[in-house]
Amino acid sequence: MELSIRPYRSDDWEDLYEICVRTGDNGADASSLYPDPRILPDIFVGPYLALEPELAFVVADAADAADAADGADGEGGDRALGYILGTADTRRFVARYRDEWLPKVVDRYPDDGGRGSELRRPEVMLSPIADAYPAHLHIDLMPQAQGRGFGRRLMDTYLAALRERGVDAVHLAMGAAxxxxxxxYDRLGFSELARPVPGLVVMGRSTRL
Known part of the structure; x- marks a missing residue:
């Protein structure tokens, strides 16, 4: 399978939602973990695509893209198999999330003390870490795109986009398991910054390493 990296397009939306669900359990399929598994991408994908699509990049099946351009019936047609997305300014993002994104999705999910509550409380992203490392990101790859260097290439693409915007540091949160x-992340120069709650690790690095 021939893959390439390109900027996000609006017709990638559902592919990226599916990738988020299929990798949402510490890299494994999270489809069976929630009554409506779309709550995961409604937290971790949708707001970024809606608010900062210029900072979203995908790994896509380049062969399918060529088939589509030639008018062939390529299965899936330029199907996204991985992504990196995020924000250049976490504090600004949280404000926009609450004002612009949350009203679109909040009524779909109960405030149940779990993911439904997480959806409603974007302020958990705010801490002194967000001042020292203002950007943050999410990255996920389907198995077809793993082990081929695309994770590093996605990260390089994203960090270059942050540097162009004058952003000096970025952080991410990941499951400790x-x-x-x-x-x-260790290989890419990220260092552990905090463990704000059990099972969660926050890591960060300069965009210029």
């Missing part, structure tokens, strides 16, 4: 993700 996701050992393979931790090894990946």
């Amino acid at each position: 996701n050992v393979s993700a931790r090894a990946f």
